[in-house]
Amino acid sequence: MLGQRVNIILASLAILGAAAMAKVLEPRELMARTSASPSLEQVIPKQFGRWRFVPEITPVTPADPEAYVEPDANSTRIYSQEVGRGYTDGQGHIVMLLVAYGPVQNYRLKAHRPEMCYTAAGFRVSGKVEATLNYRSDAKPIKMTRLIAERESRLEPISYWMRVGNDISNGVIDRQIIRLKYGLHGIIPDGALIRISTVGLPEEASFEIQDQFIRDLLAAVPPNELKFFTGT
Numbered sequence: 001m002l003g004q005r006v007n008i009i010l011a012s013l014a015i016l017g018a019a020a021m022a023k024v025l026e027p028r029e030l031m032a033r034t035s036a037s038p039s040l041e042q043v044i045p046k047q048f049g050r051w052r053f054v055p056e057i058t059p060v061t062p063a064d065p066e067a068y069v070e071p072d073a074n075s076t077r078i079y080s081q082e083v084g085r086g087y088t089d090g091q092g093h094i095v096m097l098l099v100a101y102g103p104v105q106n107y108r109l110k111a112h113r114p115e116m117c118y119t120a121a122g123f124r125v126s127g128k129v130e131a132t133l134n135y136r137s138d139a140k141p142i143k144m145t146r147l148i149a150e151r152e153s154r155l156e157p158i159s160y161w162m163r164v165g166n167d168i169s170n171g172v173i174d175r176q177i178i179r180l181k182y183g184l185h186g187i188i189p190d191g192a193l194i195r196i197s198t199v200g201l202p203e204e205a206s207f208e209i210q211d212q213f214i215r216d217l218l219a220a221v222p223p224n225e226l227k228f229f230t231g232t
Helices: 002-024 114-120 172-183 203-220 223-230
Strands: 051-054 081-088 094-102 124-133 142-151 154-164 191-198
Touching: 051 203, 094 203, 114 124, 114 142, 114 154, 124 203, 142 203, 154 172, 154 203, 154 223, 191 203, 191 223, 203 223
Parallel strands: none
Antiparallel strands: 051 081, 081 094, 094 191, 124 142, 142 154, 154 191
16 A cells, blocks of 8 residues: 555656656747848849739638737747738739748647648648759759649649748648757747649649749849748
């Protein structure tokens, strides 16, 4: 009987100790404070290469877009900045761009994957595949996810990638591992979603135009801001 009580006491102390250690090791430093995010409205050009801004076109927005908040580890909001625009190349091709930034990426707050946003908007999502894009000869290729969203007669091929801290990761498990990596250093990473889509074109042609749009966009972004989109 005494041995059982001792075991219960030891188990309780172990649980309390683990809880205290978890609190001590809880990430507290916001990466967003040490690497200030740019003003997306200013950094993302409205005209570059052959592309021109079309104000009448609005992309599908994230499922929970609460924008313009200060970077706060206790915030219940996901995004502090969000830019959604339509562009045309003057040849009848329309590309939609959405960039959303969140200063806190942890297990409670994390950027929504487009699969969730489009499903919530009534689209059927299919054809999900992984892809890479060489946007510059001297840079590491970007790991992207491609998928197809359909609703009634609307066919919308989509390419996207997500940055967590200085890493690009589109998978749920990979993102958890990356957050853990930063957490072990006491850091709460920030994050960004970059999404490109087209309407009115077949799948293969859409992705070709999207790839060219991404190359043109990243070539037009100021060099000191490129890390925001591509990580390191």
